Amino acid sequence: AQSVTQLDSQVPVFEEAPVELRCNYSSSVSVYLFWYVQYPNQGLQLLLKYLSGSTLVESINGFEAEFNKSQTSFHLRKPSVHISDTAEYFCAVKGGKLIFGQGTELSVKP
């Protein structure tokens, strides 16, 4: 069985500041890892994913995440956030089915 823990339910940050959203997982089998973003009143959009290869994966809008097998983590980072990054972010793991964490609400303030 797999599980996902997002360590922060809310992360407030000022515009242009760096941010890290933390995600830890547990699994008895190898997994694939995902970050999804959910803007208000919208469905989930895939932000980035780790399937294999380089442990550092990047999205087109400046986010990156690093797969750390020894620490069973897949933290999401961005060096400088914008107001438009305000959203709910979900970490997910897939061994068999896709299992989501409880979400982290990122609130970017001017």
Added chain:
Amino acid sequence: EAGVAQSPRYKIIEKRQSVAFWCNPISGHATLYWYQQILGQGPKLLIQFQNNGVVDDSQLPKDRFSAERLKGVDSTLKIQPAKLEDSAVYLCASSLGDRGREETQYFGPGTRLLVL
């Protein structure tokens, strides 16, 4: 390419009433999923279809929830009778269905259900 379509977007009903949600996946996607997202939680898989067959419905409350995908394209999720705890966003997702664990799921906008 059109995304996953869902309707209605919002629904308010009283407890013990029935309700149905509709989903049309991305064209060509063989796998369709229904998720329940309760406020403050991540989505939880209710049922997964591969074409018109059920792959996983282990977390579907079968005494009140049912789902079908008769022609292997669009799908309907029904709740009868609804309970207060069914208030949630119901998300539909689809994927190609031919890449095993590497499948990327694409989500619709969801149907927000409020049971009074």
